[in-house]
Amino acid sequence: xxxxxxxxxxxxxxxxxxxxxxxxxxxxxxxxxxxxxxxxxxxxxxxxxxxxxxxxxxxxxxxxxxxxxxxxxxxxxxxxxxxxxxxxxxxxxxxxxxxxxxxxxxxxxxxxxxxxxxxxxxxxxxxxxxxxxxxxxxxxxxxxxxxxxxxxxxxxxxxxxxxxxxxxxxxxxxxxxxxxxxxxxxxxxxxxxxxxxxxxxxxxxxxxxxxxxxxxxxxxxxxxxxxxxxxxxxxxxxxxxxxxxxxxxxxxxxxxxxxxxxxxxxxxxxxxxxxxxxxxxxxxxxxxxxxxxxxxxxxxxxxxxxxxxxxxxxxxxxxxxxxxxxxxxxxxxxxxxxxxxxxxxxxxxxxxxxxxxxxxxxxxxxxxxxxxxxxxxxxxxxxxxxxxxxxxxxxxxxxxxxxxxxxxxxxxxxxxxxxxxxxxxxxxxxxxxxxxxxxxxxxxxxxxxxxxxxxxxxxxxxxxxxxxxxxxxxxxxxxxxxxxxxxxxxxxxxxxxxxxxxxxxxxxxxxxxxxxxxxxxxxxxxxxxxxxxxxxxxxxxxxxxxxxxxxxxxxxxxxxxxxxxxxxxx
Amino acid sequence: xxxxxxxxxxxxxxxxxxxxxxxxxxxxxxxxxxxxxxxxxxxxxxxxxxxxxxxxxxxxxxxxxxxxxxxxxxxxxxxxxxxxxxxxxxxxxxxxxxxxxxxxxxxxxxxxxxxxxxxxxxxxxxxxxxxxxxxxxxxxxxxxxxxxxxxxxxxxxxxxxxx
Numbered sequence: 001x002x003x004x005x006x007x008x009x010x011x012x013x014x015x016x017x018x019x020x021x022x023x024x025x026x027x028x029x030x031x032x033x034x035x036x037x038x039x040x041x042x043x044x045x046x047x048x049x050x051x052x053x054x055x056x057x058x059x060x061x062x063x064x065x066x067x068x069x070x071x072x073x074x075x076x077x078x079x080x081x082x083x084x085x086x087x088x089x090x091x092x093x094x095x096x097x098x099x100x101x102x103x104x105x106x107x108x109x110x111x112x113x114x115x116x117x118x119x120x121x122x123x124x125x126x127x128x129x130x131x132x133x134x135x136x137x138x139x140x141x142x143x144x145x146x147x148x149x150x151x152x153x154x155x156x157x158x159x160x161x162x163x164x165x166x167x168x169x170x171x172x173x174x175x176x177x178x179x180x181x182x183x184x185x186x187x188x189x190x191x192x193x194x195x196x197x198x199x200x201x202x203x204x205x206x207x208x209x210x211x212x213x214x215x216x217x218x219x220x221x222x223x224x225x226x227x228x229x230x231x232x233x234x235x236x237x238x239x240x241x242x243x244x245x246x247x248x249x250x251x252x253x254x255x256x257x258x259x260x261x262x263x264x265x266x267x268x269x270x271x272x273x274x275x276x277x278x279x280x281x282x283x284x285x286x287x288x289x290x291x292x293x294x295x296x297x298x299x300x301x302x303x304x305x306x307x308x309x310x311x312x313x314x315x316x317x318x319x320x321x322x323x324x325x326x327x328x329x330x331x332x333x334x335x336x337x338x339x340x341x342x343x344x345x346x347x348x349x350x351x352x353x354x355x356x357x358x359x360x361x362x363x364x365x366x367x368x369x370x371x372x373x374x375x376x377x378x379x380x381x382x383x384x385x386x387x388x389x390x391x392x393x394x395x396x397x398x399x400x401x402x403x404x405x406x407x408x409x410x411x412x413x414x415x416x417x418x419x420x421x422x423x424x425x426x427x428x429x430x431x432x433x434x435x436x437x438x439x440x441x442x443x444x445x446x447x448x449x450x451x452x453x454x455x456x457x458x459x460x461x462x463x464x465x466x467x468x469x470x471x472x473x474x475x476x477x478x479x480x481x482x483x484x485x486x487x488x489x490x491x492x493x494x495x496x497x498x499x500x501x502x503x504x505x506x507x508x509x510x511x512x513x514x515x516x517x518x519x520x521x522x523x524x525x526x527x528x529x530x531x532x533x534x535x536x537x538x539x540x541x542x543x544x545x546x547x548x549x550x551x552x553x554x555x556x557x558x559x560x561x562x563x564x565x566x567x568x569x570x
Numbered sequence: 571x572x573x574x575x576x577x578x579x580x581x582x583x584x585x586x587x588x589x590x591x592x593x594x595x596x597x598x599x600x601x602x603x604x605x606x607x608x609x610x611x612x613x614x615x616x617x618x619x620x621x622x623x624x625x626x627x628x629x630x631x632x633x634x635x636x637x638x639x640x641x642x643x644x645x646x647x648x649x650x651x652x653x654x655x656x657x658x659x660x661x662x663x664x665x666x667x668x669x670x671x672x673x674x675x676x677x678x679x680x681x682x683x684x685x686x687x688x689x690x691x692x693x694x695x696x697x698x699x700x701x702x703x704x705x706x707x708x709x710x711x712x713x714x715x716x717x718x719x720x721x722x723x724x725x726x727x728x729x730x731x732x733x
Contacts, residue, residue: 129595133638186733187580187641312632
């Protein structure tokens with residue numbers, strides 16, 4: 001038997017040891033009264049690097065971006081009360097996109113809990129609906145095992161953020177420290193292996209399909225199943241679409257890829273979704289932005305196979321025929337094994353139909369415009385970075401254009417808030433991506449409205465020399481709000497105009513970075529080329545773009561997949 | 571349809587609120603909810619009575635199973651089961667009504683557990699419908715106070731819910 005080594009440590013020391021034992025290299029945080037002892041211990045060691053953000057929302061988004069862009073887990077550390085409440089938007093963002101993340105929050109001392117103490121809030125209560133799980137550690141003896149549980153829960157099954165709330169006195173109390181090597185919980189045992197009978201049934205359906213379609217989401221990215229997915233698509237010759245969260249799981253330049261689907265998906269992807277006879281959904285959840293109206297979706301008959309790690313995602317909005325609960329790479333490997341000896345149907349006719357839909361060229365825009373078209377900037381961004389950059393985005397039109405025009409070749413390169421739709425996500429997420437991938441090219445695609453929501457992080461970027469490239473598509477409007485107001489509110493642009501904008505170039509310079517204003521289409525590419533040569537600097541590119549441009553195709557809220565508004569319709 | 575769902579849950583602070591939160595956040599309704607520790611003090615058993623279509627009930631059980639502290643979930647109404655609820659009801663029982671009230675309590679197999687000059691407090695167990703019937707059978711203006719525990723349920727025979 002192994003010799004068990006124990007030593008008497010304080011709660012703060014134990015916490016740091018736990019993080020080290022989990023291989024944590026970076027913590028994003030902001031100090032405060034309740035976490036002083038934890039910060040004291042951080043100070044005394046050099047294995048974990050602390051990144052001081054300028055607002056706790058930034059810490060949560062950065063930890064989130066760190067997780068999304070790597071296979072490591074992001075950790076954020078905040079103080080009690082406002083420290084935690086500031087982080088809530090970031091926690092909810094990670095939760096909606098199933099991003100593994102550990103949030104450590106300080107709490108007032110145990111004896112003061114419930115007495116409305118200074119900087120007290122019910123952190124576990126406030127975060128309960130937006131975490132996978134959370135803990136309040138009342139006794140230092142429970143700390144190590146709670147941390148082990150937190151990492152276990154955050155990273156297994158359907159991942160998600162886990163919060164550990166630690167009262168200040170717990171960080172000073174001592175006990176013998178021993179970090180558990182494994183943990184087992186009777187109430188938490190996520191399924192891994194898919195049901196063999198269901199997998200057989202699913203493969204049979206795929207073999208019989210005349211109009212097959214594969215639709216994959218963020219689950220493929222999160223479970224690192226891209227290799228298996230590629231094999232499956234190549235082996236079957238089936239068409240594939242990715243959700244906003246799933247981009248990069250399958251190479252964006254491949255012929256079998258129909259582009260993103262959904263509210264702003266391509267004509268061909270949406271049409272193929274509606275008209276297929278067998279749909280294979282993998283790690284996706286048929287949400288409202290993806291299939292629109294479920295009744296409309298159900299109006300065409302098709303068999304649906306749904307693979308997901310989370311049983312509650314299956315048959316939630318759309319009734320499926322063959323549910324398979326399991327870890328995606330394992331299930332797909334099982335599929336491939338069964339497909340080896342069999343032959344799929346000839347689907348030439350189906351591809352002919354799809355190519356006809358493709359002929360619509362639904363993403364076309366005015367390439368001769370004298371004003372910079374946002375789509376043009378993104379096309380050039382793609383060309384200049386060769387499709388290999390980490391692209392984070394904020395929320396709105398620019399996000400959709402980035403998803404449509406940047407062809408992601410690899411998973412974990414496209415980092416955006418898909419579920420919660422959090423403006424302000426882009427810049428701090430880029431910090432996380434850059435910390436997780438030092439030396440890699442990281443760009444943040446944003447708009448003049450979104451960027452102002454976490455603008456203070458420019459200071460963090462300076463302090464840690466994060467050479468992020470900010471692509472600001474500045475149309476002086478909350479573009480997506482303006483677009484909806486144009487379409488559905490009689491052109492009444494209520495409060496969507498962004499007045500009194502700062503001079504972004506000067507602003508970037510004020511933070512010690514460089515900035516550049518680009519207002520002519522001819523200057524777009526040279527500016528990008530010059531910018532991406534500067535490997536060490538953060539450069540803020542302020543592109544003045546067409547104020548009236550809209551994102552097409554578009555499916556209005558409550559409409560069906562085939563009821564798209566195309567640019568040519570207007 | 572009315573369903574009675576039994577949940578085994580870790581006896582931890584916050585577990586109850588996690589479960590009731592899930593119901594309200596997702597718009598599922600709770601008709602009644604009871605919870606108390608089991609023979610194993612580390613675990614509580616909860617009984618939730620809810621109303622919904624089969625699809626909704628399936629979603630509820632999946633969402634319950636997803637909660638980290640939930641050990642097991644079973645929809646008791648899927649098979650033979652027994653359901654009981656306890657009611658304590660205080661009724662006016664002056665000289666004139668005393669006999670009638672006592673007789674009615676006897677018919678329903680209730681027990682008078684507290685007596686004062688002008689009140690009886692009656693303890694009654696049964697399924698919800700029986701308790702409703704007793705309330706109906708009383709003179710409505712005589713009812714002073716009612717407290718019900720909500721339903722608890724258990725499977726019949728060898729149908730056992732354990733961790």
